[in-house]
Amino acid sequence: MLDQLAAMLPDVIDAQRRFRARWLPFHEDDSLQVDDRLLREGLQELEARLQDNYPFFHPMYAGQMLKPPHHAAVLGYLAAMLINPNNHALDGGPATGQIEKELTTDLARMFGYKEHLGHLTSSGTIANLEALYIARHEQPGRAVAFSSQAHYTHSRMCEVLGIRAVEVPADAGGRMDPDALNTLCLSEDIGTVVATLGTTGVGALDPLPRMLELRERHGFRIHVDAAYGGFFTLIADDAQDCVDSAAFEAIGEADSIVVDPHKHGLQPYGCGCVLFRDPAVGRHYVHDSPYTYFTSDDLHLGEISLECSRAGASAAALWLTLRLLPLASDTGLGAVLRRCRSAALEWSERIRTSDRLSLVLEPELDIVAFFPDTGERSASGISAHAADVFERTMNDEENPLYLSKLRVPTSLLTARYPDLRADAEWTTVLRSALMKPEHASWVERIHTTVEQHVM
Numbered sequence: 001m002l003d004q005l006a007a008m009l010p011d012v013i014d015a016q017r018r019f020r021a022r023w024l025p026f027h028e029d030d031s032l033q034v035d036d037r038l039l040r041e042g043l044q045e046l047e048a049r050l051q052d053n054y055p056f057f058h059p060m061y062a063g064q065m066l067k068p069p070h071h072a073a074v075l076g077y078l079a080a081m082l083i084n085p086n087n088h089a090l091d092g093g094p095a096t097g098q099i100e101k102e103l104t105t106d107l108a109r110m111f112g113y114k115e116h117l118g119h120l121t122s123s124g125t126i127a128n129l130e131a132l133y134i135a136r137h138e139q140p141g142r143a144v145a146f147s148s149q150a151h152y153t154h155s156r157m158c159e160v161l162g163i164r165a166v167e168v169p170a171d172a173g174g175r176m177d178p179d180a181l182n183t184l185c186l187s188e189d190i191g192t193v194v195a196t197l198g199t200t201g202v203g204a205l206d207p208l209p210r211m212l213e214l215r216e217r218h219g220f221r222i223h224v225d226a227a228y229g230g231f232f233t234l235i236a237d238d239a240q241d242c243v244d245s246a247a248f249e250a251i252g253e254a255d256s257i258v259v260d261p262h263k264h265g266l267q268p269y270g271c272g273c274v275l276f277r278d279p280a281v282g283r284h285y286v287h288d289s290p291y292t293y294f295t296s297d298d299l300h301l302g303e304i305s306l307e308c309s310r311a312g313a314s315a316a317a318l319w320l321t322l323r324l325l326p327l328a329s330d331t332g333l334g335a336v337l338r339r340c341r342s343a344a345l346e347w348s349e350r351i352r353t354s355d356r357l358s359l360v361l362e363p364e365l366d367i368v369a370f371f372p373d374t375g376e377r378s379a380s381g382i383s384a385h386a387a388d389v390f391e392r393t394m395n396d397e398e399n400p401l402y403l404s405k406l407r408v409p410t411s412l413l414t415a416r417y418p419d420l421r422a423d424a425e426w427t428t429v430l431r432s433a434l435m436k437p438e439h440a441s442w443v444e445r446i447h448t449t450v451e452q453h454v455m
Protein backbone atom coordinates (compact mmCIF):
# COMPACT_ATOMS: atom_id res chain seq x y z
CA MET A 1 0.00 0.00 0.00
CA LEU A 2 2.72 2.52 0.95
CA ASP A 3 4.72 1.50 -2.14
CA GLN A 4 1.82 2.17 -4.44
CA LEU A 5 1.08 5.41 -2.61
CA ALA A 6 4.69 6.55 -2.99
CA ALA A 7 4.67 5.64 -6.69
CA MET A 8 1.47 7.58 -7.40
CA LEU A 9 2.05 10.68 -5.26
CA PRO A 10 4.11 12.39 -7.99
CA ASP A 11 1.18 11.85 -10.39
CA VAL A 12 -1.06 13.76 -8.03
CA ILE A 13 1.42 16.64 -7.86
CA ASP A 14 1.81 16.62 -11.65
CA ALA A 15 -1.95 16.75 -12.09
CA GLN A 16 -2.01 19.78 -9.82
CA ARG A 17 0.70 21.44 -11.87
CA ARG A 18 -1.28 20.85 -15.07
CA PHE A 19 -4.39 22.25 -13.44
CA ARG A 20 -2.55 25.40 -12.36
CA ALA A 21 -0.88 25.81 -15.75
CA ARG A 22 -4.29 26.56 -17.29
CA TRP A 23 -4.20 30.08 -15.79
CA LEU A 24 -1.78 32.97 -15.79
CA PRO A 25 1.37 32.22 -13.82
CA PHE A 26 1.97 34.20 -10.64
CA HIS A 27 4.32 34.23 -7.68
CA GLU A 28 3.09 32.98 -4.35
CA ASP A 29 3.29 35.79 -1.86
CA ASP A 30 6.33 36.05 0.38
CA SER A 31 4.12 36.00 3.44
CA LEU A 32 3.33 32.36 2.67
CA GLN A 33 6.92 31.22 2.18
CA VAL A 34 8.38 28.78 4.66
CA ASP A 35 11.90 27.57 4.97
CA ASP A 36 12.73 24.02 3.75
CA ARG A 37 14.72 23.22 6.85
CA LEU A 38 12.02 24.46 9.20
CA LEU A 39 9.39 22.55 7.30
CA ARG A 40 11.44 19.38 7.56
CA GLU A 41 12.03 19.93 11.27
CA GLY A 42 8.35 20.53 11.79
CA LEU A 43 7.53 17.31 10.01
CA GLN A 44 10.04 15.46 12.15
CA GLU A 45 8.49 16.85 15.30
CA LEU A 46 5.06 15.88 14.02
CA GLU A 47 6.31 12.37 13.31
CA ALA A 48 7.55 12.18 16.88
CA ARG A 49 4.24 13.36 18.26
CA LEU A 50 2.30 10.91 16.07
CA GLN A 51 4.15 7.99 17.65
CA ASP A 52 1.66 8.34 20.45
CA ASN A 53 -0.92 6.26 18.57
CA TYR A 54 -2.09 2.69 18.50
CA PRO A 55 -1.27 0.66 15.36
CA PHE A 56 -4.69 1.01 13.77
CA PHE A 57 -3.35 -0.37 10.48
CA HIS A 58 -2.26 -3.68 12.00
CA PRO A 59 -4.40 -6.82 12.40
CA MET A 60 -3.26 -7.04 16.04
CA TYR A 61 -5.20 -3.84 16.56
CA ALA A 62 -8.60 -5.45 17.01
CA GLY A 63 -10.26 -2.93 19.27
CA GLN A 64 -12.41 -0.03 18.14
CA MET A 65 -13.67 0.67 14.62
CA LEU A 66 -10.44 2.26 13.49
CA LYS A 67 -8.27 1.70 10.46
CA PRO A 68 -6.41 3.86 7.97
CA PRO A 69 -8.14 4.77 4.71
CA HIS A 70 -7.41 2.85 1.54
CA HIS A 71 -4.54 4.46 -0.38
CA ALA A 72 -6.88 5.13 -3.30
CA ALA A 73 -8.89 7.27 -0.88
CA VAL A 74 -5.73 9.08 0.21
CA LEU A 75 -4.74 9.82 -3.40
CA GLY A 76 -8.26 10.88 -4.35
CA TYR A 77 -8.53 13.07 -1.29
CA LEU A 78 -5.17 14.70 -1.88
CA ALA A 79 -5.81 15.28 -5.60
CA ALA A 80 -9.00 17.17 -4.79
CA MET A 81 -7.77 18.78 -1.59
CA LEU A 82 -5.03 20.58 -3.52
CA ILE A 83 -7.90 22.40 -5.23
CA ASN A 84 -9.97 22.39 -2.01
CA PRO A 85 -13.48 22.51 -3.42
CA ASN A 86 -16.35 23.16 -1.01
CA ASN A 87 -19.33 20.91 -1.63
CA HIS A 88 -21.70 23.35 -0.02
CA ALA A 89 -22.64 24.73 -3.42
CA LEU A 90 -22.12 23.73 -7.02
CA ASP A 91 -20.09 26.86 -7.64
CA GLY A 92 -17.84 26.00 -4.67
CA GLY A 93 -17.11 22.60 -6.11
CA PRO A 94 -18.72 21.90 -9.48
CA ALA A 95 -16.84 18.67 -10.16
CA THR A 96 -16.92 17.21 -6.67
CA GLY A 97 -20.53 18.33 -6.23
CA GLN A 98 -21.45 16.33 -9.31
CA ILE A 99 -19.38 13.41 -8.06
CA GLU A 100 -21.15 13.55 -4.71
CA LYS A 101 -24.54 13.34 -6.40
CA GLU A 102 -23.42 10.31 -8.41
CA LEU A 103 -22.09 8.67 -5.25
CA THR A 104 -25.26 9.23 -3.26
CA THR A 105 -27.20 7.74 -6.17
CA ASP A 106 -24.94 4.68 -6.09
CA LEU A 107 -25.37 4.33 -2.33
CA ALA A 108 -29.14 4.80 -2.62
CA ARG A 109 -29.29 2.08 -5.31
CA MET A 110 -27.22 -0.21 -3.11
CA PHE A 111 -29.97 0.03 -0.50
CA GLY A 112 -32.75 -0.42 -3.06
CA TYR A 113 -34.02 3.18 -3.18
CA LYS A 114 -35.42 3.90 -6.65
CA GLU A 115 -35.68 7.61 -5.94
CA HIS A 116 -33.87 9.48 -3.23
CA LEU A 117 -32.58 12.71 -1.83
CA GLY A 118 -29.26 12.56 -0.09
CA HIS A 119 -25.78 13.87 0.40
CA LEU A 120 -22.55 13.21 2.19
CA THR A 121 -22.01 14.64 5.65
CA SER A 122 -19.00 15.11 7.87
CA SER A 123 -20.03 12.18 10.09
CA GLY A 124 -22.64 9.62 11.03
CA THR A 125 -23.69 11.79 13.93
CA ILE A 126 -24.50 14.71 11.64
CA ALA A 127 -26.16 12.37 9.13
CA ASN A 128 -28.41 11.00 11.91
CA LEU A 129 -29.09 14.55 13.10
CA GLU A 130 -30.32 15.43 9.62
CA ALA A 131 -32.53 12.35 9.47
CA LEU A 132 -34.07 13.23 12.86
CA TYR A 133 -34.40 16.88 11.82
CA ILE A 134 -36.45 15.82 8.80
CA ALA A 135 -38.35 13.32 10.96
CA ARG A 136 -39.32 16.11 13.33
CA HIS A 137 -40.72 18.14 10.43
CA GLU A 138 -42.60 15.16 9.06
CA GLN A 139 -43.93 14.05 12.45
CA PRO A 140 -44.21 17.28 14.43
CA GLY A 141 -44.62 16.94 18.18
CA ARG A 142 -44.21 13.16 18.18
CA ALA A 143 -41.47 11.25 19.98
CA VAL A 144 -38.50 9.32 18.61
CA ALA A 145 -37.90 5.75 19.81
CA PHE A 146 -34.65 3.80 19.59
CA SER A 147 -33.32 0.71 21.28
CA SER A 148 -31.24 0.72 24.43
CA GLN A 149 -28.36 -0.50 22.23
CA ALA A 150 -28.67 2.37 19.73
CA HIS A 151 -25.76 4.77 19.32
CA TYR A 152 -25.58 7.19 22.24
CA THR A 153 -25.78 10.21 19.93
CA HIS A 154 -29.48 9.59 19.16
CA SER A 155 -30.60 10.74 22.58
CA ARG A 156 -28.20 13.66 22.41
CA MET A 157 -29.43 14.74 18.96
CA CYS A 158 -33.04 14.46 20.13
CA GLU A 159 -32.07 16.85 22.90
CA VAL A 160 -30.51 19.22 20.36
CA LEU A 161 -33.67 19.11 18.27
CA GLY A 162 -35.99 19.32 21.26
CA ILE A 163 -37.69 16.00 20.48
CA ARG A 164 -38.84 13.61 23.17
CA ALA A 165 -36.69 10.46 23.06
CA VAL A 166 -37.90 7.07 24.30
CA GLU A 167 -35.75 3.99 24.78
CA VAL A 168 -37.03 0.56 23.77
CA PRO A 169 -35.53 -2.46 25.53
CA ALA A 170 -33.28 -4.81 23.59
CA ASP A 171 -33.80 -8.58 23.55
CA ALA A 172 -31.25 -11.22 24.49
CA GLY A 173 -29.59 -10.78 21.09
CA GLY A 174 -29.02 -7.05 21.61
CA ARG A 175 -31.76 -6.23 19.06
CA MET A 176 -34.75 -3.97 19.59
CA ASP A 177 -37.60 -5.98 21.10
CA PRO A 178 -40.48 -5.51 18.61
CA ASP A 179 -43.13 -6.53 21.15
CA ALA A 180 -41.87 -3.87 23.51
CA LEU A 181 -42.00 -1.38 20.62
CA ASN A 182 -45.59 -2.36 19.88
CA THR A 183 -46.60 -1.94 23.53
CA LEU A 184 -44.82 1.40 23.67
CA CYS A 185 -46.73 2.66 20.62
CA LEU A 186 -50.03 1.94 22.39
CA SER A 187 -49.17 4.25 25.26
CA GLU A 188 -46.88 6.84 23.63
CA ASP A 189 -47.16 8.98 20.52
CA ILE A 190 -44.15 7.68 18.59
CA GLY A 191 -43.52 9.49 15.31
CA THR A 192 -40.16 7.98 14.38
CA VAL A 193 -38.40 4.74 15.19
CA VAL A 194 -34.67 4.30 14.70
CA ALA A 195 -33.68 0.82 13.51
CA THR A 196 -30.00 0.18 13.98
CA LEU A 197 -28.53 -2.24 11.45
CA GLY A 198 -25.29 -3.08 13.12
CA THR A 199 -25.17 -1.70 16.65
CA THR A 200 -21.88 -0.09 17.52
CA GLY A 201 -21.46 -2.24 20.61
CA VAL A 202 -22.00 -5.79 19.38
CA GLY A 203 -23.05 -5.39 15.74
CA ALA A 204 -26.64 -6.55 16.32
CA LEU A 205 -29.29 -6.08 13.63
CA ASP A 206 -32.64 -4.68 14.79
CA PRO A 207 -35.59 -6.68 13.37
CA LEU A 208 -36.40 -4.29 10.54
CA PRO A 209 -39.09 -6.45 8.86
CA ARG A 210 -41.10 -6.63 12.11
CA MET A 211 -40.59 -2.93 12.65
CA LEU A 212 -41.91 -2.19 9.16
CA GLU A 213 -45.07 -4.17 10.00
CA LEU A 214 -45.46 -2.05 13.11
CA ARG A 215 -45.01 1.08 10.99
CA GLU A 216 -48.15 0.06 9.08
CA ARG A 217 -50.07 -0.32 12.30
CA HIS A 218 -48.84 2.77 14.15
CA GLY A 219 -47.96 5.19 11.37
CA PHE A 220 -44.45 6.15 12.42
CA ARG A 221 -41.40 6.84 10.26
CA ILE A 222 -38.49 4.43 10.22
CA HIS A 223 -34.97 5.74 10.15
CA VAL A 224 -32.25 3.14 9.66
CA ASP A 225 -28.97 3.91 11.35
CA ALA A 226 -26.54 1.76 9.38
CA ALA A 227 -23.54 4.00 10.01
CA TYR A 228 -21.40 0.99 10.80
CA GLY A 229 -23.31 -1.91 9.23
CA GLY A 230 -24.70 -0.41 6.03
CA PHE A 231 -22.16 -1.76 3.57
CA PHE A 232 -22.87 -5.31 4.73
CA THR A 233 -25.96 -5.06 2.56
CA LEU A 234 -23.56 -5.96 -0.29
CA ILE A 235 -23.04 -9.45 1.09
CA ALA A 236 -26.49 -10.01 2.55
CA ASP A 237 -28.27 -10.77 -0.70
CA ASP A 238 -26.99 -14.21 -1.52
CA ALA A 239 -27.57 -17.81 -0.56
CA GLN A 240 -24.24 -18.20 1.20
CA ASP A 241 -25.91 -17.33 4.47
CA CYS A 242 -23.05 -15.04 5.29
CA VAL A 243 -25.06 -12.20 6.81
CA ASP A 244 -28.71 -12.42 7.81
CA SER A 245 -30.40 -10.95 4.77
CA ALA A 246 -33.92 -10.24 6.05
CA ALA A 247 -33.09 -6.91 7.65
CA PHE A 248 -30.91 -5.72 4.77
CA GLU A 249 -33.45 -6.74 2.12
CA ALA A 250 -36.04 -4.57 3.84
CA ILE A 251 -33.79 -1.54 4.13
CA GLY A 252 -35.14 0.07 0.95
CA GLU A 253 -38.53 0.39 2.69
CA ALA A 254 -37.11 2.68 5.36
CA ASP A 255 -37.86 6.40 5.20
CA SER A 256 -34.23 7.35 5.69
CA ILE A 257 -30.85 5.64 5.95
CA VAL A 258 -27.47 6.66 7.32
CA VAL A 259 -24.23 4.97 6.33
CA ASP A 260 -20.67 6.00 7.16
CA PRO A 261 -18.13 5.58 4.35
CA HIS A 262 -15.52 6.46 6.98
CA LYS A 263 -16.38 3.29 8.88
CA HIS A 264 -16.63 0.42 6.40
CA GLY A 265 -16.14 2.33 3.15
CA LEU A 266 -12.34 2.60 3.46
CA GLN A 267 -12.48 6.41 3.81
CA PRO A 268 -10.67 8.88 6.07
CA TYR A 269 -12.75 10.62 8.71
CA GLY A 270 -15.14 13.24 7.53
CA CYS A 271 -17.42 11.04 5.42
CA GLY A 272 -20.94 10.10 6.44
CA CYS A 273 -24.05 9.93 4.27
CA VAL A 274 -27.77 10.46 4.75
CA LEU A 275 -30.39 9.27 2.27
CA PHE A 276 -34.15 9.92 2.18
CA ARG A 277 -36.58 7.75 0.25
CA ASP A 278 -38.88 10.65 -0.58
CA PRO A 279 -37.06 13.50 -2.38
CA ALA A 280 -39.88 15.84 -1.36
CA VAL A 281 -38.53 16.03 2.20
CA GLY A 282 -35.98 18.45 0.76
CA ARG A 283 -38.58 21.18 1.25
CA HIS A 284 -37.87 21.12 4.99
CA TYR A 285 -34.36 22.42 4.47
CA VAL A 286 -35.45 25.73 2.96
CA HIS A 287 -38.43 27.99 3.22
CA ASP A 288 -38.55 29.76 -0.10
CA SER A 289 -37.96 27.11 -2.74
CA PRO A 290 -40.76 25.25 -4.43
CA TYR A 291 -40.74 21.51 -3.97
CA THR A 292 -39.99 20.83 -7.62
CA TYR A 293 -36.64 22.50 -7.15
CA PHE A 294 -35.40 19.42 -5.30
CA THR A 295 -36.05 17.02 -8.12
CA SER A 296 -34.22 19.25 -10.57
CA ASP A 297 -30.77 18.17 -11.60
CA ASP A 298 -29.26 21.42 -10.51
CA LEU A 299 -29.86 21.24 -6.83
CA HIS A 300 -27.16 22.68 -4.65
CA LEU A 301 -26.04 20.27 -1.97
CA GLY A 302 -25.91 23.09 0.55
CA GLU A 303 -29.62 23.64 0.10
CA ILE A 304 -30.44 20.16 1.25
CA SER A 305 -28.04 19.89 4.16
CA LEU A 306 -27.71 21.37 7.61
CA GLU A 307 -23.97 21.78 7.36
CA CYS A 308 -22.49 24.59 5.31
CA SER A 309 -18.88 23.99 4.21
CA ARG A 310 -17.88 20.42 3.53
CA ALA A 311 -14.77 18.97 1.88
CA GLY A 312 -15.31 18.17 -1.78
CA ALA A 313 -12.20 16.04 -1.32
CA SER A 314 -14.29 13.52 0.65
CA ALA A 315 -16.40 12.88 -2.42
CA ALA A 316 -13.30 12.58 -4.62
CA ALA A 317 -11.74 10.09 -2.20
CA LEU A 318 -14.85 7.92 -2.08
CA TRP A 319 -15.27 8.10 -5.86
CA LEU A 320 -11.73 6.93 -6.57
CA THR A 321 -12.00 4.17 -3.97
CA LEU A 322 -15.26 2.83 -5.35
CA ARG A 323 -13.95 3.02 -8.89
CA LEU A 324 -11.32 0.47 -7.85
CA LEU A 325 -13.27 -1.42 -5.20
CA PRO A 326 -16.86 -1.12 -6.37
CA LEU A 327 -20.08 -1.72 -4.44
CA ALA A 328 -20.23 -5.34 -5.58
CA SER A 329 -21.05 -8.51 -3.72
CA ASP A 330 -18.18 -10.89 -4.49
CA THR A 331 -15.54 -8.45 -5.65
CA GLY A 332 -14.61 -4.92 -4.62
CA LEU A 333 -15.96 -3.79 -1.28
CA GLY A 334 -18.07 -6.93 -0.94
CA ALA A 335 -14.95 -9.10 -1.04
CA VAL A 336 -13.38 -6.94 1.68
CA LEU A 337 -16.45 -7.31 3.90
CA ARG A 338 -16.58 -11.06 3.34
CA ARG A 339 -13.09 -11.33 4.79
CA CYS A 340 -14.12 -9.33 7.85
CA ARG A 341 -17.25 -11.38 8.29
CA SER A 342 -15.36 -14.65 7.97
CA ALA A 343 -12.85 -13.46 10.57
CA ALA A 344 -15.72 -12.89 13.00
CA LEU A 345 -17.28 -16.28 12.22
CA GLU A 346 -14.01 -18.10 12.61
CA TRP A 347 -13.11 -16.40 15.84
CA SER A 348 -16.51 -16.95 17.37
CA GLU A 349 -16.18 -20.64 16.49
CA ARG A 350 -12.85 -20.78 18.32
CA ILE A 351 -14.29 -18.96 21.33
CA ARG A 352 -17.26 -21.31 21.45
CA THR A 353 -14.94 -24.29 21.86
CA SER A 354 -12.46 -22.51 24.13
CA ASP A 355 -12.33 -23.29 27.83
CA ARG A 356 -10.93 -19.85 28.61
CA LEU A 357 -13.21 -17.55 26.67
CA SER A 358 -16.98 -17.32 26.23
CA LEU A 359 -19.10 -15.49 23.69
CA VAL A 360 -21.43 -12.70 24.76
CA LEU A 361 -23.49 -13.17 21.60
CA GLU A 362 -23.23 -14.83 18.21
CA PRO A 363 -21.73 -12.11 15.97
CA GLU A 364 -24.10 -10.86 13.28
CA LEU A 365 -21.51 -8.76 11.43
CA ASP A 366 -17.79 -8.41 12.22
CA ILE A 367 -17.80 -7.45 15.88
CA VAL A 368 -17.02 -10.21 18.36
CA ALA A 369 -17.90 -9.70 22.03
CA PHE A 370 -16.55 -12.17 24.56
CA PHE A 371 -15.34 -12.50 28.11
CA PRO A 372 -12.63 -14.46 29.92
CA ASP A 373 -14.10 -17.59 31.42
CA THR A 374 -12.11 -18.37 34.54
CA GLY A 375 -14.87 -20.13 36.41
CA GLU A 376 -15.86 -16.79 37.90
CA ARG A 377 -19.67 -16.67 37.97
CA SER A 378 -20.43 -13.13 39.12
CA ALA A 379 -20.90 -10.12 36.88
CA SER A 380 -18.48 -8.02 38.92
CA GLY A 381 -15.86 -10.77 38.82
CA ILE A 382 -16.15 -11.10 35.04
CA SER A 383 -15.78 -7.33 34.68
CA ALA A 384 -12.59 -7.38 36.73
CA HIS A 385 -11.12 -10.25 34.68
CA ALA A 386 -12.06 -8.58 31.40
CA ALA A 387 -10.37 -5.33 32.44
CA ASP A 388 -7.33 -7.34 33.46
CA VAL A 389 -7.08 -9.17 30.11
CA PHE A 390 -7.59 -5.88 28.28
CA GLU A 391 -4.54 -4.40 30.04
CA ARG A 392 -2.39 -7.51 29.75
CA THR A 393 -2.87 -8.03 26.02
CA MET A 394 -2.14 -4.38 25.31
CA ASN A 395 0.92 -4.26 27.53
CA ASP A 396 2.46 -7.49 26.25
CA GLU A 397 5.86 -6.17 25.18
CA GLU A 398 6.62 -8.70 22.49
CA ASN A 399 3.24 -9.29 21.04
CA PRO A 400 0.79 -6.53 21.94
CA LEU A 401 -2.85 -7.04 21.02
CA TYR A 402 -5.33 -4.21 21.25
CA LEU A 403 -8.90 -5.05 22.22
CA SER A 404 -11.67 -2.79 23.43
CA LYS A 405 -13.88 -2.98 26.48
CA LEU A 406 -17.64 -2.88 26.28
CA ARG A 407 -20.15 -2.35 29.06
CA VAL A 408 -23.23 -4.50 28.49
CA PRO A 409 -26.36 -4.91 30.61
CA THR A 410 -25.76 -7.98 32.75
CA SER A 411 -29.18 -9.25 31.61
CA LEU A 412 -27.66 -9.77 28.14
CA LEU A 413 -25.21 -12.25 29.67
CA THR A 414 -27.64 -14.01 32.01
CA ALA A 415 -29.95 -14.65 29.05
CA ARG A 416 -27.24 -16.89 27.59
CA TYR A 417 -25.59 -17.97 30.83
CA PRO A 418 -28.38 -18.40 33.42
CA ASP A 419 -25.91 -19.54 36.09
CA LEU A 420 -24.24 -16.10 36.21
CA ARG A 421 -24.83 -14.08 39.35
CA ALA A 422 -26.06 -10.60 38.46
CA ASP A 423 -24.40 -8.74 41.32
CA ALA A 424 -24.06 -5.63 39.14
CA GLU A 425 -26.38 -4.07 36.61
CA TRP A 426 -23.61 -3.76 34.02
CA THR A 427 -20.79 -6.09 33.08
CA THR A 428 -17.60 -5.16 31.30
CA VAL A 429 -16.72 -7.57 28.51
CA LEU A 430 -14.15 -7.54 25.72
CA ARG A 431 -14.93 -6.57 22.18
CA SER A 432 -13.14 -6.67 18.84
CA ALA A 433 -14.16 -4.96 15.65
CA LEU A 434 -12.55 -7.23 13.02
CA MET A 435 -12.97 -4.64 10.32
CA LYS A 436 -9.73 -5.19 8.44
CA PRO A 437 -9.77 -7.96 5.83
CA GLU A 438 -6.36 -9.11 7.13
CA HIS A 439 -8.09 -10.16 10.34
CA ALA A 440 -9.28 -13.24 8.46
CA SER A 441 -5.75 -14.62 8.42
CA TRP A 442 -4.85 -13.41 11.93
CA VAL A 443 -7.68 -14.90 13.93
CA GLU A 444 -5.68 -17.82 15.24
CA ARG A 445 -2.89 -15.55 16.43
CA ILE A 446 -5.33 -13.14 18.03
CA HIS A 447 -7.24 -15.93 19.71
CA THR A 448 -4.23 -17.68 21.20
CA THR A 449 -2.84 -14.34 22.40
CA VAL A 450 -6.04 -13.55 24.28
CA GLU A 451 -6.20 -17.07 25.74
CA GLN A 452 -2.61 -16.77 26.98
CA HIS A 453 -3.54 -13.71 28.97
CA VAL A 454 -6.52 -15.23 30.73
CA MET A 455 -5.21 -15.99 34.23
Ligand SMILES: *Cc1c(COP(=O)(O)O)cnc(C)c1O
Binds near residue numbers: 126128151199200226
Ligand atom coordinates in the same frame (compact mmCIF):
# COMPACT_ATOMS: atom_id res chain seq x y z
C1 LIG B 1 -20.32 5.25 14.53
C2 LIG B 1 -21.79 5.26 14.63
C3 LIG B 1 -22.50 6.47 14.72
C4 LIG B 1 -21.80 7.80 14.82
O1 LIG B 1 -21.13 8.08 13.65
P1 LIG B 1 -19.85 9.05 13.62
O2 LIG B 1 -19.44 8.99 12.21
O3 LIG B 1 -18.85 8.47 14.57
O4 LIG B 1 -20.30 10.40 14.06
C5 LIG B 1 -23.87 6.41 14.76
N1 LIG B 1 -24.52 5.23 14.73
C6 LIG B 1 -23.88 4.05 14.65
C7 LIG B 1 -24.66 2.79 14.61
C8 LIG B 1 -22.48 4.03 14.60
O5 LIG B 1 -21.84 2.85 14.55
